[in-house]
Amino acid sequence: MVKQRRKESEVFSDLAKLCASPGYVHAIAYLCFRDNTVEHGDTVTANDILEKLSSDKLIRTEISTLIGLACKGNLNTELPPLDVLNYLISTTDILLKELHQSMMPTMEDIFNPDMLGDKDFNPFNKGALLREPIFYGGESAYHFQHRDLSYLKYHNDNDWFLVKKGFSIQHAIDVVTSIQLLQNVKLNFEMLQLMDKHPDERSFLSAFKFTAEEVSKVANIEISTVRNVLESFVSTDLYEFNSLDDFNPKNAYPIIKLPGEEYLLFQIYSLMQALYETPFFWLHDDKEYRQTAMQHRGEFAEAFSAERLKLVFGANRVFLNVNIYTSKKTLAGEIDVLVVFANRAIVLQAKSKKLTIAARKGNDNVLQDDFKKAVQNAYDQAFLCSDLLIDKNHKLYDNQGNELDIKREFKEIYPFCIISEHYPALSFQARQFLKFNTTEIIKSPFVMDVFLLDVMTEMLQSPLHLLSYINRRTSYGDKIFSTHELTILSHHLKNNLWMDDQYSMMHLEDDLSVELDLAMLTRREGIQGISTPEGILTKYEGTPFDQLIKEINNLEDPSVVDLGFMLLSISSEAIEMLNDGISRIIKLCKEDGQNHSFTQTFIDSDFGxxxxxxxxxxxxxxxxxDSHCRLRKYAQKTNSWYGLCIGPNTPKIKLGINLCYKWVHSAEMDELVKDLPTSQNFNGKFNSPTMPSKKKKTGRNDKCPCGSGKKYKRCCSA
Incomplete structure (x- = not known):
């Protein structure tokens, strides 16, 4: 007999009763240690992190629910007997699994027989079905991003913090960081002491306790200032928390005040997220300061996005607050951040909106209204401005009123929609709700939060690498499915994001992100680990291929930028062949002082x-x-062909050719290419027929071995 699935409200009620049990905080302490800490040696490895991604581990939102329920009443911190503690822990795991199952949509919810004939019917845009990915969708940011971006978000409000709260935003950051350091030390100490204790006395709770005095010593900040920070993230008000979607005050105010001088914090992530999010509500509650706070909030998203993009493209290619005017000086649109690199552009529009409680509860109308304010409006503005950007009848002015002198023959424009707040299941909601258009030039939108932009620009710090990833990520769109974008980015760093036309869907599991997680921890937290995942950024470092990409980045020439994008999409076998070919012609030039060439075709990508x-x-x-490229392009019957001229010492690009036009039959060209040597393609072993052997001499009246069709005396020997 199949057991009937219980209602979510019934499971939640049982969980609430369990969390109210005497001493339940000790169960929470154990679960936090089990599922939130990473054990490692002197160097952190990907496997250390991978262990915490198991499906039987609780996620932060689940543990936050336990904390919120446990703190509804009087908190009892007495340690229960071992058998009782084990029961609390095991029952918690069982109920949380059941709670997750109760939220999962049934087949009847997904496939309504009455709606199967309606082509517009999409069950996945219903609020009831979105509740599960919103709650279980994983974190959108690393904990240190919340901490570090808090300063950038609130530094313009620093005077208000000093006057109204008794601490600066830097004080708050230092206190939070010190709590993290203090808890790490205590957890390690508890681990050492645990085995010496009787089983009935074992608990991790003390590792999560601290006093203002302890934090003051670590942070080297006056204890009164430390108390001001701590008390700002403590809430003692009674609250209603009767369903999974209700507001949980322990997310906004995660520090728990214990009797005496002690405080309790179970999840440092929650405090760092609260540091990023909660102060805005303090500012907003001050009616006299509210408008200023709103202005600073909007400026943060734009300024931060611009600074991160400058890291990749350089300050001279990134423009903040670009106004677009008609010929009659009428304002037609405003771009928050514009990036121009050769014949590519990014048009970024930023919003500072959050998902409301009503939307989290599954209210269809509120859910879609929130999305419209947060994402759809940003996209509509980005598309409008992208369209205006192409029209040279409109003039562009920067935020200083200076007209921008930029080339506007764009081949691709990428609309970006940036959210500055944590927006659960953002990519999943964008997949369901976003209505967008594309043209030959304006590509599909990229919807993200500031945290993803931060990671993308940290790991892909060259225009070609970043734009190449953006191109593929937006081109594949709905074909790639993952719980969050960091997984997709991590897969790209390791394997070069590519999807064969024969596949309609690619699903990426969360464990693919561990190398990226480790790299970010190494870069931002200073732990001993690998700072760059092994893959596209490391495999060919220092090779001719790598030098070519760097050269193309520096040139910013449309004639070679397109080639750069193509090269970043080819297979490893093709790259190895390219490296071999470049190395050989450079070697031959050095040995005989003659001109040499190398030809390579890329069958799957239809270019040469x-x-x-x-x-x-x-x-x-x-x-x-140019002559050689035109002949070879015709002979191969391709629509795109590229040419580069390099010096004989290094692969430094002297000039480039870009021939992109549809192949058309020509009797004259047939005659010119009939004796053209066969080109090399990446499926074969390298043995370029276009490079003359050092031993074989070419007569002055012979056809040039470079393949141009001309006599040697009028070509490479000239």
Whole structure:
């Protein structure tokens, strides 16, 4: 007999009763140690982090629910007998699994037989079905991002903090950081002491306790200031928390005040997130300061996005608050952040909106209204401005009133929608709700929060690498499914995001993000670990391929930028062949002082590349390269062909050719290419027929071995 699934309210009620048990805080302390801490040696490895991603581990939102329920009444901190504690822990695991199952939609919820004939019917945009990914969708940010971005978010409000709260935003950050350091020490100490205690006396609770005096010593801040910070994140008010979607005060105010001088904090992540989110409500409650606070909040998202993009593209390519005017000087649109790199652009619109409690409860109308305010409006503005950007009848002015002198022959424009607040299941909601258009130039939108932008610009710190990832991520759109975007980015860093046309869907599990998690911890927290995941950023470091990409980044020339994007999409086998070819023609040039070339076609990508290596003057070299490329493009019947001319010492690009036009049959060209040597493609072993052997001499009246079709005396020997 199949056991009938209980209602969510019934399971939640049982969980609430369990959390009210005497001494339940000791069960929470154990669960926090079990599921929130990472044990490691001197160096943290990906496997250390991977252990915490098991499906049988509780996520932070689940533990926060336990804390919220336990603190509804009087908190009893007496340690229960071991058998009682074990019962509390095991029953908690059982009820939370059952609670998760009760939230999962049934097949009847998903597939309504009465609606199957309606082509517009989409059960996944219903609030009832979105509740589960909203609650269980995982974290959108690393804990240290909440801490570090708090300063940037509130530093303009610092005077208000000093006057109204008795501490600066930097004081708050230092106190929170010190609590983390203090708890790490205490957890390690408890681990050492645990085995010496009788089983009935074992508990991790003391590791999560601290006093203002202890924090003051670690932070080197006056104890009165420390108390002001701690008390600001303590709430003693009675509250209603009767369902999973109700507001849980222990998320906004996670520090628990114990009798005497002690405080209790179970999850440092919750405090760092509260540091990022809760102060805004203090500012908003001050009616006289509210408007200023709102202005600073909006400015933060724009300024932060601009600074992160400057890290990749340079300050000269990133423009903040660009106004678009008609010829009659009428304001037609405003771009929060504009990035221009060669013939590519990013049009970024930022919003500071949160998902409301009513939306979390599954209210369809509120859910879609929240999304409209947070994302849809930002996208609509981004698309409008992208369209205006293409129209040269509109003029662009920066925030100082200066007209922007930029080239506007764009091949691709990427609309960005940036959210500055934690927005649960953002990518999943964008998949369901966002209505967007695309053109040949304006691509699909990229919806993200400031935390993802922060990580993307940290790991992909070159224009080509970042734009290449953006291109593929937005092109694949709904074909890639993951609980959060960091998993997709991590997969790209390891494997070069690519999806064959024969596949309609790619599902990525959360454990793929561990290398990225480790890299960010290493970079931002200073732990001993690998700072760059092994993959696309490390595999070819220092090779001719790597040098070519760096050269293309520096040139910012549309004629070679397109080639850069193509090169970042090719297979590892093709890259190895390219490295071999470049190395060989450079070596030959050094040995005989003659001009040499290398031809490579990329069958799956429908393009080809010719590289000439010589010391010729650019005026001579470009004519020869152009002729060679046109002949080879025609012979291969491709729509795109690229040419580069490099010097004989390093793969430093002297000039580039970009031939992108539809192949058309020509009798004249048939005659010119009939004796053209066969080009090399990446499926074969490298043995370029376009490079003359050092031993074989070429007569002056023979056809040039570079493949241009001209006599040797009028080509590479000239």
């Amino acid at each position: 590349l010719i590289i000439h290596c010589n010391n010729d003057h650019p005026s001579v070299a470009i004519s020869r390269l």
